[in-house]
Amino acid sequence: MNSLSSVLEVTNLSVWFSERQVLSDIHLSLFPGELTVLIGHSGSGKSTLLQSINRLNEIFPVCRTQGEVQLCTERKKIRVYQSDVPLSEIRRRIGMVFQTPAVLPFSIFRNVAMPVRITLGYRGNVINERVEWALRQVSLWDEVKDRLHKNASTLSGGQQQRLCLARTLALEPDVLLLDEPTASLDFKSARKIEALLGELKTRYAILVVSHSLGQTLRVADRVCVIRDGRMVREMGKQELRNPAEFYRVIETYF
Amino acid sequence: MTLRREWWIQKGLLAATLTSVAAIFLLLFLLLYFSFPLLFSGDLKQLFSWRWNPFEGHYGILPMMLGTLLLSILSTVMAFPAALGICAFIYTHRNSCLSRLLLLVVHVMTSIPTVIYGFVSVFILVPPMRRIFAAGAGFCLLTAALTLGLLILPTIVLVFHAYLTQAGGSLRAVSESLGLTPMEQFCFVMLPSASRGLVSALILGFCRAVGDAMIPLMLAGNAAQIPASFLDSIRTLSAHVALVLATDSQSMAYQSVFASGLLLFVMIAMVTALAHHLNRNMLSRCR
């Protein structure tokens, strides 16, 4: 029913590293208000898929990409791989958080504020408000508000991961790509992030890579299983309502 | 087996370290030893004065010290923006042929003997300097600083470039994902996070400039005076040592060589210590 209004459409996407094909003919759609979880073996190409959606794979000289990615925002359609829209805008609209927390070696404040200032061109007090807003989104504000100007590397792994998420949110993306956002978190912080994802999905289309089947069942509206670079199975809400069925499918396809 | 090999490697490294430390201390000791009579005789005051005129009995080396400082600072100041520009270009055009070529040229530049720089400058740089400024013979502070700047440029570029590539990988991916253009990445991410590297590179370049004798000897004119402008001739400590050693071996002038050597040593040690201190401070601020 909402297939008409997909936010992001990946068609026929194939990716090679040197001569080795890592992704083959991927089709994927992300819808507003929906959280899609991507699962698959280690090395199956999940991170590569995420990176090829915002063209981040282009920083590897040996990488070759074929196919199409289309981003449909309220006002315009952007063909990610052929558009005349600047790459920096594409990257900003398709926000991405890495598998390992990657804070910049600056203060907590500057980690969020610098990209806002540079990519969005904001100035003055707007930046401060934006930083606070973003940090509140990931419920990090209360933990760091007294030490905003300490180096970000003084934060714990989980806090760093949330800081990275806040940094991405501050740039007003249309789509969120999260590569194992809870990989370095204890179970309680992971639950917090999961709750956060539930909130965020009302505003962004989200694609999350996860290694935890339990987590997948808790947060997913849709699940895509990827194996050796191919999308082998897609499960909708109906199938996910029945955990036994879900685990059976995973047994066969994973 | 491997334990035995490790033992040998460890001892070998220790021996190498001790040897170099010993060499430095020996050097310092000899310098001190030779300048000892000077330091504790009444001649010291004569030495640290502003007049150098051996025929009339004035042996002041302060003009040379000033010359060394002026020349080194000026050449580092000139090399700095150029080095930054080259590093920015290499960073922002990282996969292009042009940037690879540039890096190759910089590498080659390090292996050209200093005397070639001086020699080429005498023929290419000195005449136009003479013509443009229509003052003096063209052998002056500015000429030497330009050439010396070129000489220390590759050092600065390579050291800073190494820092950038070392810090680079993940930082680049992150800043790309945040939508920063290559130039913005360089200015707002790489430069601030590799500022330590930049300081190290500049210090190294500066020390090279302080220590170099060939360029000032060939290009600075070697008048032991306090320069009134960039177009005046100067003499550096290193050039002074070379000049006096080549002509004299007995007099007070000869003695001033040891004081010059000691002064050079102390200057470089101080700059290095300062760099060390700065680096540590920056590091602790980052933590």
Ligand SMILES: Nc1ncnc2c1ncn2[C@@H]1O[C@H](COP(=O)(O)OP(=O)(O)OP(=O)(O)O)[C@@H](O)[C@H]1O
């Ligand atoms: N920069 C690269 N150069 C060459 N090969 C790469 C590169 N990045 C990834 N690959 C290859 O692509 C394949 C997919 O890697 P990818 O990182 O997408 O896996 P993944 O599904 O994210 O695994 P994990 O769950 O362990 O994160 C792997 O076989 C990997 O070796």
Ligand SMILES: [Mg+2]
């Ligand atoms: Mg991965």
